[in-house]
Amino acid sequence: MTPTSDTPGPRKIRVLVAEDQQAVRAGLVLILRSAPDIEVAGEAGDGEEAVRLARELRPDLVLMDVQMPLLDGVSATRRVVAERLADVLILTTFDLDEYVFGALRAGAAGFLLKNTEARDLIEAVRTVARGEGTIAPAVTRRLIAEFAAPPRRHPAPDPAVLKPLTRREREVLSCLGEGLSNAQIAERLDMAEATVKTHVSRLLNKLDLRSRVQAAVMAQELGV
Numbered sequence: 001m002t003p004t005s006d007t008p009g010p011r012k013i014r015v016l017v018a019e020d021q022q023a024v025r026a027g028l029v030l031i032l033r034s035a036p037d038i039e040v041a042g043e044a045g046d047g048e049e050a051v052r053l054a055r056e057l058r059p060d061l062v063l064m065d066v067q068m069p070l071l072d073g074v075s076a077t078r079r080v081v082a083e084r085l086a087d088v089l090i091l092t093t094f095d096l097d098e099y100v101f102g103a104l105r106a107g108a109a110g111f112l113l114k115n116t117e118a119r120d121l122i123e124a125v126r127t128v129a130r131g132e133g134t135i136a137p138a139v140t141r142r143l144i145a146e147f148a149a150p151p152r153r154h155p156a157p158d159p160a161v162l163k164p165l166t167r168r169e170r171e172v173l174s175c176l177g178e179g180l181s182n183a184q185i186a187e188r189l190d191m192a193e194a195t196v197k198t199h200v201s202r203l204l205n206k207l208d209l210r211s212r213v214q215a216a217v218m219a220q221e222l223g224v
Contacts, residue, residue: 010037012037012038012039013037013038013039013060013061013125013126013129014039014041014057014059014060014061015032015038015039015040015041015059015060015061015062015063015125016040016041016042016043016044016050016053016054016057016059016061016062016063016086017029017032017040017042017043017044017062017063018043018044018045018046018047018049018050018062018063018064018065018068018073018076019043019044019045019063019065019068019091020045020046020065020067020068020069021065022045024065024114025043025045028063028121029043031118031121031122032063032121032122032125034118034122035122035125037126038122038125038126041057041059042057042059045068045069046068046069046070046071047068047069047070047071047072047073047075047076048070048071048076049070050062050064050068050071050073050076050080051071051076051079051080051085054080054083054085054086055083055085058085058086059085059086060086060087060129061086061087061088061089061109061125061128061129062077062080062085062086062087062088062089063089063091063125064076064077064080064088064089064090064091064103064108065091066090066091066092066099066103067099072099073090073091073099073103074099074102074103074106075106077090077103077106077107077108078106078107081106081107081108081210081211082107087109087110087128087129087211088103088106088107088108088109088110089108089109089110089111089112089124089125089128089134090103090108090110090111090112091112091113091114092111092112092113092114093113093114104213104214104217105214106210107210107211107214108211108213109128109133109134109211109212109213110124110127110128110133110134110213111134111213112124112134127181130182131182131197131200131212132181132182132212133211133212133213133216159222161207161218162207162222162224164206164207165203165206165207168189168199169199169202169203169206170224171189172185172189172196172199172200172203173203173215173218173219173224174219174224175188175189176200176212176215176216176219177215177216177218177219177220177224179216182196182197182200200212200215203215
């Protein structure tokens with residue numbers, strides 16, 4: 001069938017940009033609008049506005065700065081994730097670990113540094129929109145160092161939490177701990193990518209986790 005002018009195109013990824021610095025926000029919006037598959041659904045200058053607009057606009061993803069007035073990005077992320085309004089991609093700086101860990105516990109789906117290249121920002125948005133997590137390499141190194149270094153700042157999870165998982169779900173969890181994408185997990189475990197997504201969703205529910213990033217950290221902590 002030949003497409004006509006009335007034929008709808010592929011659905012765009014709708015992004016809400018939450019950043020209190022107007023110049024930075026304008027730059028992020030400009031970058032995102034340069035991608036043909038991304039639509040900027042709205043802009044917020046503080047955390048409270050980010051939550052309100054997320055409820056109103058129901059974007060696919062919120063690009064969330066951590067340091068904002070009225071309500072910080074971590075608290076805003078917690079509300080957005082708890083209400084299942086959208087996935088959250090956190091913008092952070094290299095030396096603000098406390099925000100990274102807070103956002104991780106709040107259920108953020110990804111973490112990017114503010115000096116990320118434009119192409120990497122766009123790709124991170126696409127990755128999270130596919131239901132996969134993404135963490136900037138520098139943040140990954142800090143996370144690994146934090147959870148591996150004695151004395152532990154956070155108690156390790158009890159291995160018994162894995163008992164509800166099936167053998168296949170444990171295999172998927174192990175792959176998440178390695179940072180593999182759904183496509184890579186599908187190839188390694190010889191299954192359809194849709195089946196991988198189902199396993200990820202089930203294991204998150206069984207482990208009471210809000211994101212695959214949290215699952216990846218748990219897998220590393222437990223040595224799965």
